[in-house]
Amino acid sequence: MTIAIIGAGMAGAACASQLTQQGQQVRLFDKGRAAGGRMSSKRTELGYLDLGAQYFTARDEGFIAQCQHWLRDGSIAQWQGRLGRLEKGAVIASPDNTLRFIGVPSMQAPVVALLKSAALHTGCQVDRLAFDGKGWQLFSDGISLGVFDQLVLAIPQQQAEPLLREAGVIDTELSAVFTMPALLPCWAVNLELASGPWPYDGIFGNANSPFSWLARQSSKPGRCNGEQWLLHFGAAFSQQHLDADSRDIAGYAIEAVQQLAGQTLAAEMTLCHRWRYAQQNPLYPRYGMLHRPELALGLAGDWLNGGRVENAWLSGVQLAGELVR
Template sequence: MHIAIIGAGLAGLVCAQRLQAQGHSIVVYERDNHVGGRMGTRQTELGGFDHGTQYFTASSERFRKEVAGWQKAGWVLPWQGRLAAIENGKAKPAGHADRHRRFVAVPGMAALGEHLAQGIDVRTGQNIRRVERYGEQWLLAVQSDTVPIDASAGPFDAVIVAAPADLARLLLQPVSTLAERIGEEHLAPCWALILSFEQALDLGYDGAWIKGSRLKWIARDTSKPMRRPGEHWIGHASPEWSEEHLHDDPERVKEKLLRAFHEATGSLVQPVFADVYCWRHAQATSTLPGDCLWDAAARIGACGDWFAAGLDGAGRAENAWLSASALADTAV
């Protein structure tokens, strides 16, 4: 079959890889200019900053085997960072720090998506606005930057939407009852803080969960393996604060989050570089039961990290991988 996949995050790339291995012809469309989705690395003159997904874990046997393969290929390594919990400006070792091994892609989180995209026809900078019926096949309406009329891609025998739930519902609603099953699955935004310091802060930990702050997480990015030397820190604001300040001016957001960083760490050292980035669809706040959605008669479906996939919680790399693998095994 000739199959279109909308979204080149982890779910889309894994699904594409598995379907292509089965002999299908695959084209992946991605609205951003890079692959990997939230597994992103912001490149600057100071080096890379993992401003999206910080790490991933593996609890299921299937995903553990996959991660072992990635590790053997040199794509990922364990991150043995010292983890803490911060409350009222006081840090103590995190009680659940050793529950799962934590892995990171090397030399940056974006590298995993780049590896998975090898050999796949991925077309970046392609914003899919609609999915349309064309007899027994499908066409995709692609936004054009030069003319007001959308371009058309296809026809395809099948379409898989590997996008956040909110976006998947919008694409599926006009053409499939699957949209009703997605319902009002909501994804919370996240403001990310990116910091570089001239000198080491010597905080005694490499990552910390924070209570009672605008920030819910901070990490010393350069504590991860194979990173460029330096004192680089990432902060993630809480979903509630990010939602409330979603449309704020970035400079104002940066000022507030930098103040929260100083309050949480007790450090008054000013960064030599600071920036913020807003992930508008950062974290699934609820899960959809099952692994994926697939309409065999119409040959259209959806996968992503917003499916439970047999796990507790959502929004993890493991959810995305399990969901994409399940759909690839179903859509044949």
């Protein structure tokens, strides 16, 4: 069986790794410069900055075993950031016993490790699909990327839908999966502060705050030194300001940080990034993954399985199991 996987984020990589171990021939295509998807640290002259996923946790037995493997091969490390949370307008300590992991030296490291021996084509955006009733042909910029027995889409819902629609395979079952948006946006702003006014490395916002998360980059091994702080705006704020100018978003971030500190802080934007498809819509149903043997098609991704890195991995692994069965 020849299998094409579009998307080399955690879900696509987990699926590819399982299938390869079972002796299947897999080729992956990703439009990014490297594997990782939303698990991505940006390389800057200051060092790596985490703009997407901040850390991940492990609850499922299989994923715990996978994390132990990554810990042994050095592609992840435990992050023991001191945690705080916003309560009644003030930041208070909020420690817990949860184990949290990060990729080292950058967030994409565990995805890269899964794809160590994979046939991965990066910088390759698949923009057209054709299904002839038996197999799939993939195209990028008018050029055929090959014909495959099976196709796996491991890309965000809103990016999968137009490809499948144009291929003419969206029936009632698939239509239901695409009716409600699964992923909501997130604006990410990295700020350089003159000083860090909190004795914390990660601060959770709450339902009343525009931001959902604020973190000190230097608390993570391999990242930037100094007072580089990453702020994530919540889904409501990000949706409302989806088309705003990044300078305005940076202004809101500085305002939020100053309000949190209760003082004027010298702050400057280092980076600003809009994630259009970032976090799970809490109203979206949980499918796990989707396998349509008669269409030689599988769909995997965090969006089908409740969001989060762990759920992306589980979705990819589950689909691989279905495909070989």
